[in-house]
Amino acid sequence: MASEPDLSGYEVDWSRLADRLATVARHDAGWYVALAAALVRPTDRMAVDVGCGGGGMAIALATAAPGGARVIAVDGDEAVLAGARKNALAAGVSLQFVQADIAAGLAALRDAVGAPADLVWASAVVHHAPDQQAAVADLAVLLAPGGRLVLAEGGLRPRHLSWDVGLGEPGQEMRLDAAQDRWFAGMRAALPGSVSMPYGWPEALGRAGLVEVTTRSTLLERPSPLVAGDQATVVEGLRWRVDRLRGTGLLGAADEQAWERLLDPADGAFLGHRTDLYHLEARSIHIGHRER
Numbered sequence: 001m002a003s004e005p006d007l008s009g010y011e012v013d014w015s016r017l018a019d020r021l022a023t024v025a026r027h028d029a030g031w032y033v034a035l036a037a038a039l040v041r042p043t044d045r046m047a048v049d050v051g052c053g054g055g056g057m058a059i060a061l062a063t064a065a066p067g068g069a070r071v072i073a074v075d076g077d078e079a080v081l082a083g084a085r086k087n088a089l090a091a092g093v094s095l096q097f098v099q100a101d102i103a104a105g106l107a108a109l110r111d112a113v114g115a116p117a118d119l120v121w122a123s124a125v126v127h128h129a130p131d132q133q134a135a136v137a138d139l140a141v142l143l144a145p146g147g148r149l150v151l152a153e154g155g156l157r158p159r160h161l162s163w164d165v166g167l168g169e170p171g172q173e174m175r176l177d178a179a180q181d182r183w184f185a186g187m188r189a190a191l192p193g194s195v196s197m198p199y200g201w202p203e204a205l206g207r208a209g210l211v212e213v214t215t216r217s218t219l220l221e222r223p224s225p226l227v228a229g230d231q232a233t234v235v236e237g238l239r240w241r242v243d244r245l246r247g248t249g250l251l252g253a254a255d256e257q258a259w260e261r262l263l264d265p266a267d268g269a270f271l272g273h274r275t276d277l278y279h280l281e282a283r284s285i286h287i288g289h290r291e292r
Contacts, residue, residue, distance in 0.1 A: 010183065010190040012128065014077035020240060022083030025054025027233055031220065035285065036060035039150060044118040046070045050102055050109070050139060051125025055084030055095065057152075061121070062093040074112050076101030103129050106138040116144035123152035127188075131195040133204055140208040143290040149210060153201050155217060156282035160234045167269045168258030176241060176259075179250040186250075201286040210288025222279040234279055235271050239263045 025032075036057065040047070044065055049058035051074070058073035065071060073088075073095045075081050081097050088095045100112035102125055120142050129135035139149050157177055164170040188194055197204065205213045222230050242259045245251045251259075261267045271277060 010187040012187065014075075015079040018077065018079040018083045021080055022054035022087055025056030025059075025084070025087055028056050029060070031218065031283070032056045032060035033063065034218075036064040039119060039121075039148070039287075040064040040066075041118070042066055044069055046072070046113075046115060046117045046144075047119040048072045048074060048113050048117045048121070048142065050074045050120060050122040051076075051128075052084050053080060053123070055087045057121050057123060058084065058095050059088055059091045059093050061119070062088075062095055063091075070096060072096045072098055072113060072117075074098050074100050074109070076103070102126065102135055102138070105134075106141055109138055109142060113142050116147065117142050118144055118147045120147070120149045121152070122150070126151060127153060127184075128191075130191040130193040132197045133195070133207060136201075136204045137208040140205075140210055140288065140290065145290055145292045147290045149205065149208075149288050149290075151201050151205070151286045152283065153286065155284040158220075158237070158279055158281040160238065160277055160279060161271075162276055165262065165269075165271075165274075167261060168254060172255055172258060172262075175255055176238075176245075176251065179245050179248075179252075179255075180241060182250045183245060183248065202288075205286055205288030208288065209290075211291055212289045213287065215284055215286050217282050217284045220279065220281045220283060224278040225275045226277050226279070230279065231272060231277055234277050235263065238271065 040061060046069060047061045047065060049061065049072070052058045053075065055073050058071055062071040073081070073084055075084065076099065078099055081099060085097060098112040100108045102109065120139050122139055126132050126135045136151070143149060159173065161173045165172065202213045202215055226234065242263060246256060261269045262271050264270055265272060
C-alpha cells in the first residue's frame with residue numbers, strides 16, 4: 001500500500017511574514033502607484049484590496065481614488081494588517097482595515113466589504129485558496145455593475161544573477177525557480193480540500209461570469225550596478241526564497257551549500273560584494289468586468 005506523501009513544511013505562517021510583506025510593499029510603491037493611476041476611474045466610490053499584505057496597493061488606490069471614495073484593505077492575518085496600518089500611517093492615507101480570509105468564502109468577504117465595489121484587487125492571494133476558481137467567483141460577486149476584478153498573478157519570475165557566479169554548478173537561479181515550483185505544488189497539495197485549476201487566470205475570470213477580460217504585463221528593470229538599497233533588496237529576496245526551501249530536499253545539497261556561501265556576508269563569495277547583480281522581472285495583471 002502506497003504511503004501518504006509528506007506535506008510538512010508547506011504551511012505558510014503569515015504572521016512571520018508580516019514584516020517582509022510590509023517591506024516589500026514599500027519597495028514596490030512605484031509599481032502600485034502606476035497601476036492604481038491606470039485602474040481607478042473618476043466615478044469609483046469603493047475599492048477593495050483583498051489579501052492586502054503590506055498595504056501597497058490599498059495605499060496607492062486611496063491616493064488615486066476620487067474624494068470621498070472608500071478603500072478597504074482586507075487580510076486574514078492581524079499581524080499582516082498591523083504592518084499595513086503602519087505603512088498607511090507613514091503614507092498619510094486613510095484606509096478601512098478588515099480581517100477576513102478569502103478561503104472562508106463569500107459570506108466572510110461580503111461581511112468585510114459591506115457593499116458592491118467598483119474595483120477589487122487581489123494580488124498573489126487567490127492561489128492560496130483551496131478552490132481557486134470558487135475564490136475568483138466569490139470575488140466577482142463583490143463587484144457592482146460595471147466593476148472590475150483585477151488579479152495580480154503570474155508573469156515572469158525575477159532574474160538577478162549571471163548564469164555562472166563562479167561557485168557551484170552554473171544555472172543556480174534557474175534551479176532555485178524549479179525548486180520553488182515544486183514547493184508551490186506541495187503547498188497547493190497540502191491545502192485541505194485542494195482543487196486543481198488546469199487553466200489560466202483569464203479563463204478563470206471568464207468562468208466567473210466576467211467579460212472584457214484582458215491581461216497587462218509590466219516590465220520591471222533595474223540594471224547593474226544596483227544602488228545599495230536595491231542590492232540589499234535583491235540579496236534579502238534571494239535569502240528568503242532559499243530559507244523557505246532549506247531542509248526540504250527540493251533544492252539539492254550542493255546548491256544549498258553554494259547558496260549558504262553566496263548569502264553569507266562573511267564569505268568572499270557573498271552576493272552583496274558583486275557589482276553585476278540586476279533585477280529583471282515581468283508582472284502580469286488580469287482584469288475582468290462585471291456586466292452593467
